[in-house]
Amino acid sequence: MTHSAPAAALRHYINGTWEEGTGSVLTSVNPARPGETVAHGPQASTEQLDRAVAAASAAARAWAGTPMHERGAILLRAAGILERDQERLGLELAREEGKTRAEAQGEVLRAAQILRYYGNEGDRSAGEVFSSPRRGERILVVRKPLGVVGVVTPFNFPIAIPAWKIAPALAYGNTVVWKPASTVPLLALRLAGALAEAGLPAGVLNLVIGPGSLGSALVEHPRLDGLTFTGSTGIGRRLAAAGAARGVPVQAEMGGKNAAVVLRDADLDLAAEQVLLGAFRSTGQKCTATSRLIVDGAVADYFLDRLRARLDAWVTGDPADDGVHMGPLINGAAADSVSAGVEAALAEGAELAYQGKAPGRADPDGGFFLPPTVLELPGDPAAGAANTAWREEFFGPVLSVRRAADAGQAFELANQSEFGLSAAVFTQDVTRVLDAVDSLDVGILHVNSESAGADPHVPFGGARKSGYGPKEQGGAAKEFFSHTTTVYLRGGNPG
Numbered sequence: 001m002t003h004s005a006p007a008a009a010l011r012h013y014i015n016g017t018w019e020e021g022t023g024s025v026l027t028s029v030n031p032a033r034p035g036e037t038v039a040h041g042p043q044a045s046t047e048q049l050d051r052a053v054a055a056a057s058a059a060a061r062a063w064a065g066t067p068m069h070e071r072g073a074i075l076l077r078a079a080g081i082l083e084r085d086q087e088r089l090g091l092e093l094a095r096e097e098g099k100t101r102a103e104a105q106g107e108v109l110r111a112a113q114i115l116r117y118y119g120n121e122g123d124r125s126a127g128e129v130f131s132s133p134r135r136g137e138r139i140l141v142v143r144k145p146l147g148v149v150g151v152v153t154p155f156n157f158p159i160a161i162p163a164w165k166i167a168p169a170l171a172y173g174n175t176v177v178w179k180p181a182s183t184v185p186l187l188a189l190r191l192a193g194a195l196a197e198a199g200l201p202a203g204v205l206n207l208v209i210g211p212g213s214l215g216s217a218l219v220e221h222p223r224l225d226g227l228t229f230t231g232s233t234g235i236g237r238r239l240a241a242a243g244a245a246r247g248v249p250v251q252a253e254m255g256g257k258n259a260a261v262v263l264r265d266a267d268l269d270l271a272a273e274q275v276l277l278g279a280f281r282s283t284g285q286k287c288t289a290t291s292r293l294i295v296d297g298a299v300a301d302y303f304l305d306r307l308r309a310r311l312d313a314w315v316t317g318d319p320a321d322d323g324v325h326m327g328p329l330i331n332g333a334a335a336d337s338v339s340a341g342v343e344a345a346l347a348e349g350a351e352l353a354y355q356g357k358a359p360g361r362a363d364p365d366g367g368f369f370l371p372p373t374v375l376e377l378p379g380d381p382a383a384g385a386a387n388t389a390w391r392e393e394f395f396g397p398v399l400s401v402r403r404a405a406d407a408g409q410a411f412e413l414a415n416q417s418e419f420g421l422s423a424a425v426f427t428q429d430v431t432r433v434l435d436a437v438d439s440l441d442v443g444i445l446h447v448n449s450e451s452a453g454a455d456p457h458v459p460f461g462g463a464r465k466s467g468y469g470p471k472e473q474g475g476a477a478k479e480f481f482s483h484t485t486t487v488y489l490r491g492g493n494p495g
């Protein structure tokens with residue numbers, strides 16, 4: 001079935017006005033049918049970025065002085081607009097990013113839920129009051145915005161990740177300059193459009209669509225007061241270093257190499273279903289995706305058979321079509337890099353435990369599809385640990401398996417990574433659950449559910465080298481998007 005639509009014109013939102021870019025031309029395509037253009041037009045230039053930062057800077061004082069309930073009311077109206085348009089936006093997201101229509105529509109609703117959470121922030125505590133060791137005094141800790149915040153976002157959650165950065169930034173009184181991933185500009189236009197339609201004053205949110213170099217120009221900009229980034233580890237570290245050199249706070253959410261641990265007492269059917277979803281939903285392109293599976297040797301053969309049986313029913317194809325479970329990768333370079341990773345892993349001794357079917361890439365208009373793939377890594381501990389598929393984030397539909405002798409060894413293997421974003425553990429034994437909580441060094445732990453998925457009201461982010469700076473979402477977002485002033489408060493005449 002085809003779901004094509006006319007290509008959208010690329011625009012940039014600067015100081016409350018939609019304008020044409022003055023940079024080179026950008027085209028985003030449907031990764032399932034790369035001949036189909038989704039959005040097209042000139043990118044923003046550095047002169048436009050400069051004007052966007054100037055507009056955000058000019059709007060900062062008035063926005064910071066706007067009552068939080070008024071700021072929140074705009075976010076709540078924007079949430080309603082996303083809910084109203086959820087079907088159309090879900091289809092557009094599936095066409096531009098490649099996740100299935102159901103997941104895409106779910107992501108639009110998740111963005112709305114995030115806007116609602118921060119829209120209601122005015123009803124929550126805005127600071128703290130301490131008693132003082134001196135008579136007639138109280139000590140208040142009040143929160144203030146940073147000022148102008150840069151937001152740089154990845155392709156894989158084109159509306160939810162921007163929402164969970166932009167909504168708290170705005171709720172706590174910052175103004176924003178946003179540079180989205182250049183593979184998914186259409187959804188950026190839609191989110192900025194919803195916030196503009198909801199009544200955001202001019203200059204409070206500015207959208208500049210353009211290449212990665214605009215992101216580095218942003219962190220170097222003398223009027224920037226903070227930068228929040230999600231994306232690859234290399235770029236996140238460079239931005240963090242650039243921010244540190246200038247004294248600008250940076251929050252960076254980066255890579256993951258997340259493990260699912262299946263213990264011998266687990267409900268193995270439930271675990272097989274959840275590992276399947278964690279590894280292959282969104283084509284494995286989630287920072288929280290399950291890319292390593294550690295299964296107790298006593299149940300490994302049975303478990304892998306259950307997983308293979310589920311994979312036999314897993315359909316890869318056009319994500320806009322009903323009945324499809326997995327779409328393409330975001331672009332040809334991503335698909336090539338994942339294929340190269342699989343080849344390297346096989347050359348280093350991995351065995352192909354399963355490879356599913358996917359539409360071919362040979363046709364010039366063939367989408368960037370890859371089959372779901374399961375690799376069993378060498379049993380030798382050193383060879384297993386050294387295998388490329390164990391160490392490197394592929395960001396694609398590949399699951400690497402190792403067997404463990406017992407729970408203790410399984411947790412050791414799970415910690416065998418420089419990353420520590422999320423993990424899943426499958427067991428029915430509460431003692432094992434408590435062991436997992438104590439021993440797994442991750443920012444997010446799912447017990448008897450897949451390693452991906454996060455709610456807006458609780459902290460999100462990684463341990464180890466997965467994250468830098470304060471965590472995102474829930475109350476944690478406040479730590480990054482505001483700073484504190486401690487007020488020693490006495491009456492004028494203590495008597």
Ligand SMILES: NC(=O)C1=CN([C@@H]2O[C@H](COP(=O)(O)OP(=O)(O)OC[C@H]3O[C@@H](n4cnc5c(N)ncnc54)[C@H](OP(=O)(O)O)[C@@H]3O)[C@@H](O)[C@H]2O)C=CC1
Pocket residue numbers: 152153154155156179180181182183210211212213214215216230231232233235236239253254255256286287393395421462466
């Ligand atoms: N921990 C987490 O929460 C998450 C982590 N990720 C990680 O992100 C990666 C995949 O996302 P992807 O979009 O490919 O990541 P990238 O790091 O390639 O891109 C992320 C953003 O950074 C921009 N960018 C590119 N180069 C520069 C630069 N030199 N300076 C500043 N900004 C730059 C990109 O722009 P452009 O698109 O124009 O190149 C994009 O907007 C994976 O490694 C994944 O683990 C993804 C989502 C969540």
Ligand SMILES: O=C(O)CCC(=O)C(=O)O
Pocket residue numbers: 156157161285286287288289451452453454
């Ligand atoms: O697990 C989730 O739903 C969020 C994951 C995420 O932020 C990401 O993959 O970019």
